[in-house]
Amino acid sequence: xxxxxxxxxxxxxxxxxxxxxxxxxxxxxxxxxxxxxxxxxxxxxxxxxxxxxxxxxxxxxxxxxxxxxxxxxxxxxxxxxxxxxxxxxxxxxxxxxxxxxxxxxxxxxxxxxxxxxxxxxxxxxxxxxxxxxxxxxxxxxxxxxxxxxxxxxxxxxxxxxxxxxxxxxxxxxxxxxxxxxxxxxxxxxxxxxxxxxxxx
Numbered sequence: 001x002x003x004x005x006x007x008x009x010x011x012x013x014x015x016x017x018x019x020x021x022x023x024x025x026x027x028x029x030x031x032x033x034x035x036x037x038x039x040x041x042x043x044x045x046x047x048x049x050x051x052x053x054x055x056x057x058x059x060x061x062x063x064x065x066x067x068x069x070x071x072x073x074x075x076x077x078x079x080x081x082x083x084x085x086x087x088x089x090x091x092x093x094x095x096x097x098x099x100x101x102x103x104x105x106x107x108x109x110x111x112x113x114x115x116x117x118x119x120x121x122x123x124x125x126x127x128x129x130x131x132x133x134x135x136x137x138x139x140x141x142x143x144x145x146x147x148x149x150x151x152x153x154x155x156x157x158x159x160x161x162x163x164x165x166x167x168x169x170x171x172x173x174x175x176x177x178x179x180x181x182x183x184x185x186x187x188x189x190x191x192x193x194x195x196x197x198x199x200x
Contacts, residue, residue, distance in 0.1 A: 013198045014075050016052045018064055018104070019082035019118075022153060023055025025183075027172050032180035037187045038194065045195060052076070060086045061100035068104045072111045078197050079108055082118040082153060084134070085176075091126055094133040101137060105145040115147040116197045118190070121154070148197050156189030157182055 017023050017035050025033020039051040054071045056063060064083040072079070081104055087097045101117070108115045119138030122131040142149035152158070157170050157178065167175065170182030178186060 011048075013047065013049045013077045014052065015049060015078045015080060015194070015198065016054050016071050016073075016076045016113075017080045017082065018068060018071050019055040019080070020059040020064075020086055021055065021057035021177060022085060023080075023082050024053065024057050025055070026057050026177050027174070028177075028180055028183070032183060034183050034186065037180075037183050038191065041187045041191045042194060045191070047195060047198065049198065055082075058086060059083065060090070060092065061097045061104070065100040065103045068107045072107060072113055076111075076113055078114045078116070080116045080118060080194065080197075081105070081108075084120050084137070088120065088122055088134065091130075094130065094137060097134065098137045098141070101141055102144075105141055105147060108147075109145055114197055115145065116150055116190075116193055117142045117147045118150045118153050121152050148193060150190050150193045153186065153190070154178075156185040 017038070023034050025035065030036060033053070035051050035053040035055070039049060042049045042051070052071075054067065056067070059067075061083045064081070081101070083101065083104075084097055105115060105117070117138055119135070122134040124131055138151070139149060141147070157166050170178055170185060172179050
């Protein structure tokens with residue numbers, strides 16, 4: 001892959017962000033969503049990038065699998081896969097989520113596209129077996145496909161000792177989606193992993 005950092009001759013690197021409402025920017029002005037903020041952060045670091053918003057609110061891993069073929073256009077150099085939150089909200093079988101994500105990573109591998117797979121923490125209310133099965137999907141598939149792994153999309157918001165205060169400050173009223181400040185912190189957390197992805 002061409003490294004689009006620090007050289008005038010480098011071509012623009014195109015990154016597709018395949019995801020759900022967290023990627024799409026639900027509840028926010030367009031410029032405050034994950035994709036525009038990430039693209040801005042990467043450019044501030046000197047990267048010549050275009051980040052394509054392939055997020056669809058409400059999408060499950062099955063929805064992502066159904067869209068991955070037309071997301072992986074010939075100009076896409078790298079892909080961020082941020083799916084699974086709606087599978088969790090619906091309590092879907094982790095085996096199905098795993099199979100769908102496997103299909104997405106397989107399609108990316110066939111297209112020769114580098115992937116950053118973004119994981120999620122499963123809630124404990126489904127029980128420890130479900131939690132372990134779901135959370136294990138991401139590191140297992142990242143290892144299998146030699147994909148980069150960012151373990152938890154919300155990790156930058158969970159880093160402090162007072163989680164309730166962090167949620168009040170960084171989440172929208174629904175408690176599910178980050179507000180603009182929350183997205184800013186998330187981008188600061190995931191940004192270096194995306195830089196590394198396009199530098200390989």
